[in-house]
């Protein structure tokens with residue numbers, strides 16, 4: 046399929062060497078450090094040898110990583126209007142209809158005292174975090190911000206403190222923390238500073254629900270910490286499921302807590318699956334906008350700039366996910382995310398390009414009917430649903446006017462020009478540590494591209510080359526994921542440095 050490459054990425058100029066050494070702040074699953082130890086469990090995802098080829102998904106056989114809880118056709122699953130739970134469902138883990146959910150039996154998230162559900166936002170200063178802050182501010186009495194964790198944007202955090210009046214905030218970056226701590230404390234809020242502070246906030250006592258919206262594998266430890274502490278997690282940070290889906294879903298099941306999708310496609314699928322039984326479901330279909338370069342040639346892609354790549358046609362998002370959308374890696378990460386959230390194998394998770402981003406997710410039922418969720422592209426709806434689930438909140442987003450929307454179109458993804466989607470399917474099928482490697486190599490390559498040190502096609506080439514060199518191992522605990530993540534970053538950086546050398550020699 047022309048997507049695998051053992052060549053180094055295309056040289057991106059004489060600053061490439063720096064790309065090898067200065068990955069984004071806090072990048073990597075191990076970045077925050079902290080207290081979560083390896084969580085042992087049965088090995089899963091055992092795969093043989095290095096990744097061999099990028100096979101079309103439809104042609105793939107049963108994957109080593111196919112989840113134990115995947116519902117088989119004809120199985121007797123309970124109704125799926127309620128998340129599958131440890132004491133009510135067959136698996137206590139994922140099922141085609143429920144988010145990963147556990148043993149607790151309770152009506153909804155509202156606080157009995159009437160003050161509203163306590164929420165911690167991890168990544169409050171980012172795109173998702175800011176929209177979540179808006180949702181919370183507009184739902185007084187239903188939702189209440191208990192804690193806000195940011196990376197380094199103290200100015201934005203200060204605004205949020207003034208608007209939302211949380212008990213506690215965190216700044217992960219020590220320098221920003223030193224600068225902003227006294228200013229924030231004058232507002233009467235507790236301030237945690239330094240690596241690991243988001244993880245502490247993830248377990249803060251007054252919160253029932255944690256919104257995980259840090260970018261990248263840096264969100265993994267805080268997500269696990271929240272689940273370990275018994276919090277329902279509204280999950281935007283798809284990278285934690287990509288890197289450690291088996292671990293994350295097992296921790297959620299063991300602690301009896303919910304993993305509620307925030308990602309727009311997964312929220313749509315989750316909404317489509319309410320009230321369904323697993324045996325009714327044939328396939329999940331994720332829509333992809335196609336990104337800003339849909340229809341472009343490979344030659345044209347070689348010249349795109351970071352500014353062009355982050356200009357998404359329909360969504361305003363952080364830089365990393367915007368680049369992922371442009372490469373179609375975002376959709377690949379989402380296929381893996383859907384696999385872990387809903388327990389279906391790769392063969393039953395499809396992608397269709399839908400440039401208008403009005404239809405977000407579709408569920409094909411066994412009798413040939415297809416159900417879908419349509420909405421204007423506005424993340425406040427899925428964020429609100431995840432924070433309020435199983436209840437619904439008032440409408441905060443503009444009504445969808447179908448006549449004004451006009452044509453809704455659909456087409457096949459161009460995996461020849463945009464190989465990242467196929468690479469993600471390949472990693473999912475390989476199982477074990479392969480998705481963590483895919484994710485980490487991608488994070489490094491995207492950071493290098495955004496820094497102007499790698500041409501756009503070099504992102505896919507770097508990921509393909511690192512996957513090519515990887516021999517997937519089973520994931521038995523967090524340490525396996527962290528090790529694979531660190532290995533992939535080192536490989537990607539070495540490739541980037543090598544490409545720079547080659548570029549200089551030319």
Ligand SMILES: NC(=O)C1=CN([C@@H]2O[C@H](COP(=O)(O)OP(=O)(O)OC[C@H]3O[C@@H](n4cnc5c(N)ncnc54)[C@H](OP(=O)(O)O)[C@@H]3O)[C@@H](O)[C@H]2O)C=CC1
Pocket residue numbers: 070071072076167168169170171172173174194195196197198199217243257258259260261263281282283284307308309360361362363364365366424
């Ligand atoms: N944006 C969207 O519409 C969607 C996003 N998602 C997912 O949600 C997640 C967040 O995306 P988005 O909001 O766009 O990203 P942004 O880059 O806009 O925001 C990232 C947030 O994470 C914080 N952060 C970054 N690194 C660290 C770290 N090491 N420790 C603590 N905090 C950190 C940033 O802090 P600061 O800015 O203060 O440095 C910021 O608050 C991603 O996983 C993305 O894939 C999923 C679907 C849609």
Ligand SMILES: CC(=O)[C@@H](O)[C@H](O)COP(=O)(O)O
Pocket residue numbers: 308309310332333334335336360366369370371375376424
């Ligand atoms: C809003 C959201 O969920 C993003 O993940 C979005 O899907 C990105 O758009 P693409 O469909 O272009 O990847």
Ligand SMILES: [Mn+2]
Pocket residue numbers: 308309310379
């Ligand atoms: Mn999405």
